[in-house]
Structure formats: C-alpha cells, structure tokens
Amino acid sequence: MSDPVTNLRSAVEGSAAALRGDAHDPPASSPTLERPPRADFGDFSTNAAMLLAPVLGEPPREIAARLAEELGGRLGEDVEKVEVAGPGFLNLFLADAWYRRAAAAMLTAGEDLGRPPAPEEPERVLVEFVSANPTGPLTAAGGRHAAYGDSVARALEFAGHPAAREYYVNDRGGQIERFAESLAARMTGGETPEDGYEGEYVAELSERLQADGVGPDDLDWLARQGAEMMRAHIEETLRRYGVEFDTWSSERELYDSGAVEQVLADLRGHGHVYESEGAVWLRTSDLGDDKDRVLIRFGGEGTYYLADIAYHRQKLERSGGRILDVLGADHHGYMDRLRAGLAALGLEPERLEFAIIQLVHVVDGGERAQMSKRKGEFVTLDELIDDIGVDATRFFMLQRSHDTTVDLDLELARRTSNENPVYYVQYAHARIASILRKAGGDAETRAAAADVTAVSPPAEPAERALIKRLCELPDEVSEAAARRAPHRLCAYATATAADFHAFYRDCQVVGAEGEGVEESRLAICLLTKRTIARTLGLLGISAPERM
RNA sequence: GCCCCCGUAGCUCAGCUGGAUAGAGCGCCGGCCUUCUAAGCCGGAUGUCGGAGGUUCGAGUCCUCCCGGGGGCGCCA
Numbered sequence: 061m062s063d064p065v066t067n068l069r070s071a072v073e074g075s076a077a078a079l080r081g082d083a084h085d086p087p088a089s090s091p092t093l094e095r096p097p098r099a100d101f102g103d104f105s106t107n108a109a110m111l112l113a114p115v116l117g118e119p120p121r122e123i124a125a126r127l128a129e130e131l132g133g134r135l136g137e138d139v140e141k142v143e144v145a146g147p148g149f150l151n152l153f154l155a156d157a158w159y160r161r162a163a164a165a166m167l168t169a170g171e172d173l174g175r176p177p178a179p180e181e182p183e184r185v186l187v188e189f190v191s192a193n194p195t196g197p198l199t200a201a202g203g204r205h206a207a208y209g210d211s212v213a214r215a216l217e218f219a220g221h222p223a224a225r226e227y228y229v230n231d232r233g234g235q236i237e238r239f240a241e242s243l244a245a246r247m248t249g250g251e252t253p254e255d256g257y258e259g260e261y262v263a264e265l266s267e268r269l270q271a272d273g274v275g276p277d278d279l280d281w282l283a284r285q286g287a288e289m290m291r292a293h294i295e296e297t298l299r300r301y302g303v304e305f306d307t308w309s310s311e312r313e314l315y316d317s318g319a320v321e322q323v324l325a326d327l328r329g330h331g332h333v334y335e336s337e338g339a340v341w342l343r344t345s346d347l348g349d350d351k352d353r354v355l356i357r358f359g360g361e362g363t364y365y366l367a368d369i370a371y372h373r374q375k376l377e378r379s380g381g382r383i384l385d386v387l388g389a390d391h392h393g394y395m396d397r398l399r400a401g402l403a404a405l406g407l408e409p410e411r412l413e414f415a416i417i418q419l420v421h422v423v424d425g426g427e428r429a430q431m432s433k434r435k436g437e438f439v440t441l442d443e444l445i446d447d448i449g450v451d452a453t454r455f456f457m458l459q460r461s462h463d464t465t466v467d468l469d470l471e472l473a474r475r476t477s478n479e480n481p482v483y484y485v486q487y488a489h490a491r492i493a494s495i496l497r498k499a500g501g502d503a504e505t506r507a508a509a510a511d512v513t514a515v516s517p518p519a520e521p522a523e524r525a526l527i528k529r530l531c532e533l534p535d536e537v538s539e540a541a542a543r544r545a546p547h548r549l550c551a552y553a554t555a556t557a558a559d560f561h562a563f564y565r566d567c568q569v570v571g572a573e574g575e576g577v578e579e580s581r582l583a584i585c586l587l588t589k590r591t592i593a594r595t596l597g598l599l600g601i602s603a604p605e606r607m
Numbered sequence: 608g609c610c611c612c613c614g615u616a617g618c619u620c621a622g623c624u625g626g627a628u629a630g631a632g633c634g635c636c637g638g639c640c641u642u643c644u645a646a647g648c649c650g651g652a653u654g655u656c657g658g659a660g661g662u663u664c665g666a667g668u669c670c671u672c673c674c675g676g677g678g679g680c681g682c683c684a
Contacts, residue, residue: 147627418677460620488647548623551622570643
C-alpha cells in the first residue's frame with residue numbers, strides 16, 4: 061500500500077502543476093505540506109498557491125481558490141474540505157478514511173516503519189568524531205561528540221545513506237611526549253613536567269604500565285603503551301555508551317606507511333610550499349586561510365596539520381563520498397586551513413563538511429566544574445554515566461542543537477532524575493507495553509493483523525492527532541540526517557509521547573466499545589510503540605517494556 | 608583587531624532553510640487516580656523574539672551595523 065502522506069504530497073504537487081500549465085516555469089521551491097499552527101486550520105496546510113502567485117502573476121488567494129477545487133477533485137473521499145485561509149494557504153481537512161488508510165499503510169511497513177523513501181542518490185558519509193587525544197579519559201564534552209556523531213550516523217544509515225564511524229587517534233607528537241614524561245615522572249617520583257598531565261588516572265595508569273613491565277626509561281615505548289592503554293579505555297567507555305567505531309585511525313601509522321611523506325612531496329609538486337625561518341610552510345593564505353601554516357617545524361618534526369592533510373586525503377579516498385568532521389568549538393579555526401590543505405592537493409574541499417559542536421559545561425550545584433584534562437580536573441563520561449545513566453546522558457547531550465552550549469547540571473540531573481525528559485518518552489513506551497500485555501499474549505499479533513479500515517464509529521480527535529504524528533517520522537528522519545540535526549528527533553520523540561498520553565486519556569483500548577475499535581486501537585498502540593522505539597533507537601536510547 | 612557560536616516566557620531551550628494569533632520542558636497557581644502504569648493528564652499566568660535600519664505580499668528566520676555572553680586566533684592537538 062502506498063504511503064498516504066506521499067499521496068497527499070503528490071496530489072498537491074500535481075494540482076499545482078496542472079494549474080501552472082506548460083507556459084510557466086515551476087516555482088523555485090516545492091510546496092510545503094505542513095502541520096498548521098492551530099487545530100481549526102485543518103489537518104495539513106500547503107503554501108502551494110503562494111508559490112504560484114509570482115509565477116502566474118495573480119493574487120495568491122485567487123490561485124488558492126482554483127487550486128482548492130483541483131485538489132478536492134484529486135483527493136476524492138480522503139478529504140472533507142479544502143479551505144483558502146490567510147494570505148493564500150490551503151487548509152486540508154481530511155476524512156477518517158485517510159487516517160485509517162495511513163495507519164494500515166504503517167502497519168504493513170513492519171521494521172521499516174518511519175524509514176524515508178530510498179534516496180535517489182545515496183550519499184556515503186564517513187563521520188569522524190570524538191577523536192580525543194589518548195592522554196586521558198573521555199570527558200563530558202566527549203560524551204556530547206560521541207552521542208552526536210553516532211546519532212547522525214544512525215539517522216544517515218536509516219535514511220539510506222551508508223555511514224561509517226571513525227576515530228582518529230593522535231598517538232604521536234608533543235602532547236603524547238608530555239604524557240609519556242608525566243607517566244615516567246609518576247614512576248620515578250619526579251616532578252610532573254611543564255605542560256604535563258596530572259590527576260589520579262595518571263597514577264593508576266603508570267602503575268598498570270609498570271605491572272606490565274613498562275618502565276620509565278624508554279620514553280618512546282612508554283608513549284606507545286600508555287597511549288594504547290588509554291585508547292583502549294576510551295573504546296571501552298564508548299562501547300558502554302553505545303557507540304562503536306568502524307575504524308580507528310592512527311596518526312603514527314600515517315607516518316609509518318609513508319602517507320605523510322607522500323603528501324608533503326605532493327604539496328611540493330603543486331607548488332604551494334616554501335621554507336622560512338628554518339621551517340617548511342604551506343601557502344594556505346592563497347587558498348582561503350587567513351595566514352600560512354607550518355608543515356615541518358624548526359627541528360624537522362612534522363606538525364599535526366601536515367599529518368591531518370594526509371589523513372583527510374585518505375579519508376576522501378576511503379569514503380568515496382563526503383567526509384564529516386565533528387569538531388569542538390575550539391577547533392573552528394581549523395576549518396579554513398584544512399580546506400586549504402586539500403585544495404593545495406587539487407582535491408575537492410567541498411566534499412569535506414564540518415559540524416562544530418559547542419561546549420558542554422558541567423555544573424554541579426550551581427558551580428561550574430573546572431575542565432582541564434592536563435590538570436586532571438574534569439567530569440569524565442564514565443562518571444556521568446554512573447551518575448545519571450546512558451539514556452539520560454545521551455538525551456541531555458542530544459536534545460539541543462549542536463551549535464548551542466549545553467549546561468548540564470549534575471545536581472539537577474541526579475536530584476530530579478524522574479523529571480528527566482527522557483523518562484517522559486520512555487514512560488509512554490512502557491505504558492503501551494503494559495496495555496499490550498493487558499490485552500493478552502497474542503495482542504501484538506492481533507494488532508499487526510488488524511484491519512484498521514474496518515471501523516464503523518468515527519475516530520476520536522486524539523486518535524487522528526496521534527496517527528498524524530506517527531506519519532511524520534520519515535520526514536523527521538530525513539531532516540535529522542540531511543541537516544545533521546539529531547536534536548530534532550528528541551523533540552519528535554517528546555511530541556509523540558505527548559500525543560500518545562492524550563490518546564491514552566481519551567481512548568480506552570482494551571475492551572473498547574464499537575465495531576473493530578479495540579483491534580484498531582491496539583494497532584495504533586503498536587505503531588506508536590514501534591515509532592518511539594525507532595526514534596529512541598536512532599538516538600541510542602533504550603525503550604523499556606516496564607518502568 | 609580578526610574569525611566562529613549564541614541572545615526567544617522566571618530558568619533551560621525548540622521554532623521544520625521566509626508564512627497564519629511564536630511553542631515545549633522545568634518552575635509557579637488550580638484541578639484529576641474504585642477504570643489499560645499519576646514517571647501521566649487537564650486548565651491558568653508570563654514575551655518590545657538583545658537593539659536599530661534594510662530586503663518583500665509577508666522577517667524570530669535573510670543582509671548591514673551596534674550591544675551583550677561564550678569560544679578561538681601556536682613551529683600544541
């Protein structure tokens with residue numbers, strides 16, 4: 061059965077095309093099919109007539125009147141009336157028949173419920189995120205990056221765009237050396253070096269390393285082993301958090317494989333490289349950056365930037381599509397120079413996309429916790445998970461747009477944990493599970509097989525509102541994926557839960573009166589349960605059967 | 608000085624790439640459990656959308672400037 065929302069949309073587009081005729085070009089954008097701001101504006105509204113107005117050179121409301129007639133004819137018994145409103149909107153008032161068919165169509169979707177239509181051109185996206193240095197445990201900020209990148213990848217995959225998750229490990233360079241020196245200092249009882257790392261985890265790690273026979277004398281070996289142990293710990297934290305990476309890329313390997321050397325040679329070949337003050341520079345100021353950048357430091361050591369160009373070239377090759385870098389706000393200055401680096405190689409910088417994640421402030425009892433990885437003062441992701449759980453942590457991190465700062469008040473999250481927005485959504489899911497249990501062991505089977513079109517009494521407003529909400533999931537998934545905006549799914553989950561709670565209030569399910577009503581409502585419950593589980597799943601949040 | 612993000616209800620934030628009388632959660636006030644989970648529901652109060660111009664049929668949304676908050680501007684990553 062075809063999807064009723066898609067049918068509606070094509071009816072609107074078809075009517076608009078018919079009215080326009082062949083003599084005019086189509087409007088710049090396709091008409092909206094949206095939820096009107098008020099219930100008495102109908103079930104759906106469209107701006108199609110307003111878009112046609114400049115094309116046809118006629119007043120919007122006149123076009124709307126003709127469009128209403130055309131559309132009414134096309135929709136037949138699905139529509140009760142089409143009204144012209146405001147500056148030229150068309151408000152569609154749909155019949156129960158449309159709602160019942162919409163529910164029936166969703167029932168046949170099974171596990172594909174909410175999946176948007178397959179994209180015409182699937183886009184491979186390699187998402188690199190977290191990539192925190194292996195010099196300490198993940199902090200709360202890492203938790204935001206992890207939740208965001210993972211959820212974007214989940215949305216992309218569900219929308220039909222193959223996504224890969226990648227973590228880039230900076231396992232060499234100055235910070236790793238400071239890290240190794242700090243570990244060695246712990247072992248020998250010496251002073252922590254300037255810009256070194258402190259904190260309990262440094263002591264614990266140095267003990268574990270010594271137990272494994274790694275001593276303070278061979279700093280290079282210590283650096284490798286220390287970084288690897290830390291990396292493994294980060295991986296474990298992420299797994300606990302529900303995030304699994306497809307690939308772990310190593311900066312050190314880029315050197316070992318000769319990829320860094322090769323990229324330097326190629327940059328030289330493209331003629332953007334020069335030497336000055338004993339260092340080797342890339343003339344990025346010719347390519348959109350505000351100043352030139354060092355590739356090889358005074359002393360012969362390659363910079364992080366040089367390896368990063370090699371890394372991004374490799375990612376472009378491996379991705380075969382787009383690459384998405386999820387970076388912290390403090391790295392935003394990195395965008396121009398990275399694009400410039402790729403342009404210097406003759407690659408396409410527009411295949412590189414950035415998501416800049418704003419900061420997370422962990423607040424404890426009104427006071428901001430200091431966050432310094434080097435001093436070992438921070439709230440770790442592990443502590444956060446221990447405190448408020450994976451589900452609440454992910455929801456808190458995801459519910460806000462990535463370009464706004466998150467203030468996470470631990471005390472509040474602990475103290476009022478059952479007022480947490482995530483529980484509101486999970487509760488709706490658990491409530492439905494409870495209804496299905498109450499309806500008997502075969503309730504899900506009955507619901508899935510129900511003929512929801514064979515119902516005689518008219519649908520309750522709450523039923524219609526809920527079904528309409530469920531119909532929106534494919535659009536929400538598409539938007540969340542296309543705009544890299546998983547926070548929309550949090551809002552959608554909350555709205556769906558609210559619509560369900562209203563349905564629950566108004567509509568008795570088990571033992572409902574009327575021909576086919578109980579079966580039909582069981583089916584709506586099942587659809588809502590699947591919708592909530594799917595939405596939470598895209599956020600990496602569990603959907604409990606009981607609470 | 609330059610670059611990025613933010614400024615919307617008492618608080619924390621949405622606002623579907625320009626649409627109708629700007630929303631949600633928390634908090635506040637008042638109601639609802641002998642009926643499928645009250646972690647729920649219903650009703651109520653609160654807004655110069657930071658400010659000033661501009662673009663057009665229409666601006667919280669786009670452009671310019673200003674104010675305020677945060678972050679960055681390294682031969683660290």
